[in-house]
Amino acid sequence: MILANDAVGGYNVIADAHVIPAAHVSHATGQKIKAYVNSTSTPTATIVFKGTIIGTKNAPMVASFSSRGPSLATIGILKPDIIDPGVSILAAWHMSVDNKTNGKTNANFNMASGTSISCPHLSGIATLVKSAHPDWSPASIKSTLMTSTNQINLNGSLVDDERLLSVDVFAIGAGHVNPPNALDPGLVYDITPDYITYLCGLGYTEKDIAVITRRAMGLVYPKHN
Incomplete structure (x- = not known):
């Protein structure tokens, strides 16, 4: 099988674990293969x-599946924050790679891709930073992850997207995470934001804000009008 994007x-x-001999090619290569197939009555590969x-x-x-900004909830919050590995990651697996669960299998790993694979990378790196700096707040940890990133690829050029086009901040955020740099960024920004005021400005009701802040109505500060 030839799988084309x-x-x-x-x-x-x-790197999907195909159960038949297969090759995964880019969209551009796939178009060339299709053109070849259509050019002869006996195509071979x-x-x-x-x-x-x-x-x-x-x-x-x-x-291509990486979340892109801007934020749909509010343009006042810039998204995404950061990118990290999430394609063809060697991962633990609870079943055989061909999804057969009714038989014994020695396979306990698979190559997995997705934002659910990307998230554990940053969670683990954040834990690593917290172990090195136990007094840092979540905001400080987020800051060090974002201010210590890379924006260039192994070729020394700016990171591209899946179409080999230059990316903007709504695709890459602060950049690609760099764990060693995050342990000693040199400068960390902490914040003490008043999110309640921000929610008020977005038009949330006092009842909505009470649910988010887990405070009883009437105790939400500042008073929402």
Whole structure:
């Protein structure tokens, strides 16, 4: 099988565990293959495994499924904050890779992709930072993760998206996380924000704010009119 990306997927190729001989190609390559198939009555193809290749020069790349900004809830909050690994990640797995659960299997790992794979990376890095700086607030930890990022790929160029186009802040946020840099960023911003005032400005009712702050109505500060 040859699995080709659609236009949205671009150049994002993922190491899925196919249960038949398969190759995953980019949208551009897929278009060339389709053109070849349509050019002859007897198209042929061969899949050759050349081993694992690491150090791809355009890594890291923003994946097509990566959440993009601006924030839909309010444009006053810039999103995303940061990006981190989430494509073709070696991960623990609770079933066989072909999803057969009724038989014994020795497979306890898989290559997984998605924002649910990306989230544990930042959670673990935040825990690492907290262990090195136990007195830091959540805001300080978020600050150090964001101010110590990389914005360039292994080729020394600015990070691209899945179409090999330059990204903006609504795709990459502060940049790609750099765990060693996050442990000693040199400068950390802490905040003591008044989120209640911000919610009031967005038009939330006192009842809404009481639910968010877990305070009884009448105790929400400042008084919402």
